[in-house]
Amino acid sequence: MLRIFIHRLLLGIATVAIVSGIIFAAVEALPGDACTAILQRDASGERLANCRRELGLDRPAATRYAEWAFGAVRGDLGISAHNNKPIASLVGDRLKNTLLLAGCSLALGIPLALFLGVLTGLRRDKFSDLALSTIAIFAMTIPEFVTATVLIFVFSIWLGWVPGIVTASASSPLSAFFPGIVLPVIVLTMVMTAHIMRTVRSSVIDVMSSDYVQMASLKGVPYWHIVFRHALPNALLPAINVIALTVGWLLGGVVVVEKVFNYPGLGHYMIDSISDRDLPVVQAIALIVAAAYVGVNLAADLLAMAFNPRLRTLKARSP
Amino acid sequence: MTGDVLIEVQNLSIGFTGRSGKLLPVLRNIDLGVRRGETVGIVGESGSGKSTLALAMMGYLKHGLRVISGQSVFDGRDLLTMPSRELQRIRGGKIALIPQNSGQSLSPNLRVGAQLTEALALHGKLAPSAFSARVIQLLQQVRLPDPEVIASRYPHELSGGQQQRVAIAMALAGEPEALLLDEPTTGLDVTTQAHILELLSDIAVRFDKAMIYVSHDLGAIARVCSRVVVMYAGEIVLDGDATTVLTNPGHPYARGLLASIPRRGNPDLPMALEGRPPPPGGAGPGCSFVDRCAIAEAPCRAERPGLQPLLAGGRVRCRLPERAESIPTKRDGKPASAGGSFGEPLVRLSNLAISYARQSLVDQLLGRKPQGVPTVDRVNIEIRQGEVIGLVGESGSGKSTILKAVAGLVGPASGEIAYDKSGALPATVEQRRPEQLREIQLIFQNPDESLNPRHTIGQILAQPLQLYFGLSGGALRERSIAILERVRLGAHYLDRLPSQLSGGEKQRVAIARAFAAEPKLLLCDEVTSALDVSVQAAVLDLLDQLRRDNGTTYIFVAHDLAVVRALSDRVAVLYQGRLCEIGPAAAVYSRPCHPYTEALLGAVLEPEPGARPILMAEDNMELSPPAKGCPFQRRCHRKVGSICESTTPPQRDAGAEHVIHCHIPIGELTSAQTVSALGNAGRPHVQ
Known part of the structure; x- marks a missing residue:
């Protein structure tokens, strides 16, 4: 178990290292650099050369990559080309906001999705299943900006219950985001719930028709006992991976939703940085998002292992 | 009582x-x-x-x-x-159930002990404090070694036999x-x-x-x-005491069923029961068996017979139970195509070793071979043109692995497979010449998985014909029909999909596809084990007929010794990927034989009342073959001593191409108790 954990951890670190190289190379390949961004129209001749010398951009790419990578490991992501502030604190604020948004959506969405998935799976082909499954398909297929717009129209313009956009700045304390965060959380919850619920539903249906559930019922085990003891521990395993993907998606910055609600999260900041040609920031965000994906998937694999005795213990029979 | x-x-x-x-x-x-x-x-x-x-x-x-x-x-x-x-x-x-597939019937997330405790708690005949002692007792009752260890295991950590024992213990738990x-x-x-x-x-x-x-x-x-009920198409057709039903049943279906079972001691092909039962709701107004019945008369079609009592006891659903007794229950002695003279050697496996061990990344970088004992090792078999060689052994014996290596699906770790006059066969399919690919065809165990469900039978047969012979249009159709007729299916099957066919028909299509390539060597991997006995007999008969007509060489892999006997000229017995014994079928199935062959033959169940199998050492889970010595050392009931663990057994020549790999001299292997004597010895001995 520990060996597997260390193995996976090393593999994860290697992945992030390779991704960091690709990100650096991609940004390097773009025309222009931090100095052209800072100097804008004045970026030519003597001034450009001076700026590059000052920022160390005249050195070979490998040296700069090494410097950037070691800095990133120490938590130093460089200086924003846009406003000369340390990227670590700029991105840190946004990351905190994104974590708040993701955390609220997950806290609401995961229990809801699991409950609905189990319910529809157990009530397969009955009215409640058909109704909820249809709603789920709608929630999944309608684009977020449509849902967002409709919700803003109904709840903030028409009913006036909650604000339609977030007005707090990126560095405000977390409490400042309430109640503006309510609508974006609802939009995100709708999309993710539908995905997880459908996975759970089909997995519950599979497990409930398995031989061991039939056996349990022929052993005289009461229905709810079968559901909670024999079926769900096995049926919920596939949900772990879908949840991991969802978490990765939420942490990667849900660009459209953040933009619509003016929520100062990572995705929003990423778009702003791209339009400002603030390449060091783009580079830093890309790295953080990649690391988050790798981390979440690692956590999901370990969770799956912890809950599935077949993965946890040694495979007993040779193939 | x-x-x-x-x-x-x-x-x-x-x-x-x-x-x-x-x-x-x-x-x-x-x-x-x-x-x-x-x-x-x-x-x-x-x-x-x-x-x-x-x-x-x-x-x-x-x-x-x-x-x-x-x-x-x-x-x-x-x-x-x-x-x-x-x-x-x-x-x-x-009333408790012992299910078919215990591996899938035990909840994978609960330890064996917990599942047994649950059964005890549900039917509350004991105080909870007594549960754990009772769990151990139950596991002992089903003769599991180390019950405490087993109770703490998850189902997937047990072997198939152990899982089945746990399921039996669970059924006994509620008393x-x-x-x-x-x-x-x-x-x-x-x-x-x-x-x-x-x-x-x-x-x-x-x-x-x-x-x-x-x-x-x-x-x-x-x-x-002690009593047997025979069912056919949703009806009870016969009910009587076991001896009568198994030896002289009063229903034509039961008699046909008995005749279709291949038997260990009989080298002949079993008799096929042609046709298939009516689908649910498809039975006519008369007897449901009428279309396959040898003694049916007009009134049998008109009125459904009732389940009437027999004079000798029991019940039968047949109008003519007396006449039914004229139908033979044993084969009429149609021998499989005679062995004897065969042509030049076609395939030669020399010192074949196959390993599934994967190279780790580090090994790949250092160019090291993977460590570990190979799955198949030291296999030497020569197969001559026109011969049928049977490979038998339990699961994990490497018989299918050898077949895959000949087919080019796995590469050998060492040794070579020489083919025809062209020398060593390239290891994998990609490296083989089109001619070699055409000449070596493989038929799989389960036609449901080997036939593409979205292709019609015509499309399935067209593939080899287009690929190897470039046929198209009318010629292609003509040839497809000719091939279908050779496997006793008609032209009207061309437009059907596999899902519209019965299991036996699907396997015939798979056979037809293999023969469409006009192979010299046909590899059969458990081709009848997914089929019902009556259908199996027909497929065996078909394979035998095709071999006689085309002079094709077969490598026939099966776990059922009686099936192998019915078709093969020579038989090779494998244990854990090592050859135990090889020789003419008649010689291998009699004395002298390898201790493993003896145990295998003894475990075969014949539909004879009172027959008792011999048992060999417990079905231990063996992770990998032993690195040294005899492959069978851990379960052998005739182990000589430490030499079995240290030295590879010598090849002992028992005459007439019959070779036994064992440390025991031929003379002693012959003189042991015979299997049939053991079979009648009442209580079997357990080593």
């Missing part, structure tokens, strides 16, 4: 609503009573309704099925109308009055099956329970049951 009637099924009909909206019966007017202490076997082929009947006896209907008429009474009460709370008390507490066994040994190796059946018949005697044993395998039924 048998007591009062415990289970009584009365005029039970169960059906499902078909796509046409019509109610299609799966069971029709079943009347069956089982007394306390009685052991009843229910036998029938797939689709006969035997499992549906067994589950109905527990008040359980599979999804989509419903009761059309009748009752399933247990101890005076109808289970099919009972409220679920009361049913829960009866299931497991009064039920009746045990229902649904194909409890299907899917287990023969040697493991022999152990489980031994345990079951012991339980039947010791605990005096009513036992209902459902199986397609008459051999297993013969081993355990």
Whole structure:
């Protein structure tokens, strides 16, 4: 178990290292650099050369990559080309906001999705299943900006219950985001719930028709006992991976939703940085998002292992 | 001793609503009573309704099925109308199920001990403090070694035989009055099956329970049951004591079934029972067996015969039970195509070793070979043109692996496969020449998986014809029809999809596809083990016919020794990927033989009442073959001593191309007790 954990951890670190190289190379390949961004129209001749010398951009790419990578490991992501502030604190604020948004959506969405998935799976082909499954398909297929717009129209313009956009700045304390965060959380919850619920539903249906559930019922085990003891521990395993993907998606910055609600999260900041040609920031965000994906998937694999005795213990029979 | 009637099924009909909206019966007017202490076997082929009947006896209907008429009474009460709370008390507490596939019937997330404890708690005959002691006791009762260790394991950590024992212990936990066994040994190796059946018949005697044993395998039924019920197309067609049903049954179907079973001691091909049973709802107004019956008359088509009592005891659903006795139950002695003179060697496996061990990344970088003992090692077999060589052994014996290596699906780790005059065959399919690919064809075990479900039979057959012979248009169609006729299917099959065919027909299409390539060497991987016995006989007959017509060489892999016997000229016995014995079929199946062959032959179940298998050492889980010495050292009942662990056994020549790999000299191998003597020795000896 520990060996597997260390193995996976090393593999994860290697992945992030390779991704960091690709990100650096991609940004390097773009025309222009931090100095052209800072100097804008004045970026030519003597001034450009001076700026590059000052920022160390005249050195070979490998040296700069090494410097950037070691800095990133120490938590130093460089200086924003846009406003000369340390990227670590700029991105840190946004990351905190994104974590708040993701955390609220997950806290609401995961229990809801699991409950609905189990319910529809157990009530397969009955009215409640058909109704909820249809709603789920709608929630999944309608684009977020449509849902967002409709919700803003109904709840903030028409009913006036909650604000339609977030007005707090990126560095405000977390409490400042309430109640503006309510609508974006609802939009995100709708999309993710539908995905997880459908996975759970089909997995519950599979497990409930398995031989061991039939056996349990022929052993005289009461229905709810079968559901909670024999079926769900096995049926919920596939949900772990879908949840991991969802978490990765939420942490990667849900660009459209953040933009619509003016929520100062990572995705929003990423778009702003791209339009400002603030390449060091783009580079830093890309790295953080990649690391988050790798981390979440690692956590999901370990969770799956912890809950599935077949993965946890040694495979007993040779193939 | 048998007591009062415990289970009584009365005029039970169960059906499902078909796509046409019509109610299609799966069971029709079943009347069956089982007394306390009685052991009843229910036998029938797939689709006969035997499992549906067994589950109905527990008040359980599979999804989509419903009761059309009748009752399933247990101890005076109808289970099919009972409220679920009361049913829960009866299931497991009064009547318990031992399922077919225990590996899938035990919940994967719960330890064995926890699942047994659950069964104990549900049927509360014990105080909770006594549970753990009782769990150990139950595991001991089913003869599991180290019960404490087993109780702490998850189901997937046990071998197939151990899982089945746990399922039996679980059924015994509620101290039920009746045990229902649904194909409890299907899917287990023969040697493991022999152990489980031994345990079951012991339980039947010791605990005096009513036992209902459902199986397609008459051999297993013969081993355990005193009374046998034969089912066909959802009906009971015969009910009588085991000896009569298994030796001289009064129903044409039962007689045909007996004749279609290949037997260990008989080198002839079994007799096929042509045709197939009517689908649910497809039976006409008359007898359901009429289309396949040798003695059917006009009145048989007009009116459905009732289940009438026989003078000698038992019941039969046939108008002409006396005339039925004229149908032979043993083969008429049609021998498989004679062996004898064969041509030049076609395939030569020399020192073949195959390893599934994967190279780790580090090994790849350093160019090291993977560590570990190879799955298959030291295999030397020469196969001559026109010969059928059978490879037998239990699961994990490497027989399919060898076949895959010849087919080019796995590369050998060392040694070579020489083919025809061209020398060593390239290791993998990609490297082989088109001609070599055409000449070596493979037929798989399960036609459901080997035929593309979206291709018509015509498209399936067209592939080899287009690929190897460039046929198209009319010529292609003509050739496809000719090939279909050779496997005894007609031109009208061309436009059908595999899902519209029965299992036997699908396997014929798979055979037709292989023969479309006009192969020199045909590799058959368990080609009959997914089929019913009566269908199996027809497929064996077809394979034999095709071999005679085309002079094709076969490598025939099967776990069923009797099937191998019926078709093969020579037989190679494998254990853990090592050759134990090779020789002409008749020689291998008699004395002298390797101790493993002896155990395998002894474990074969013949549908003879009173036959008893010999048992070899417990079905231990063996992770990998031993690195040194004899592959069979850990389970051998005739182990000589430390030499078996240290030295590779010598090849001992038993004459006439018969070679045995064993440390015991030929003379001593001959002089041991014979298998048949052991078979009659009453209680088998367990080493």
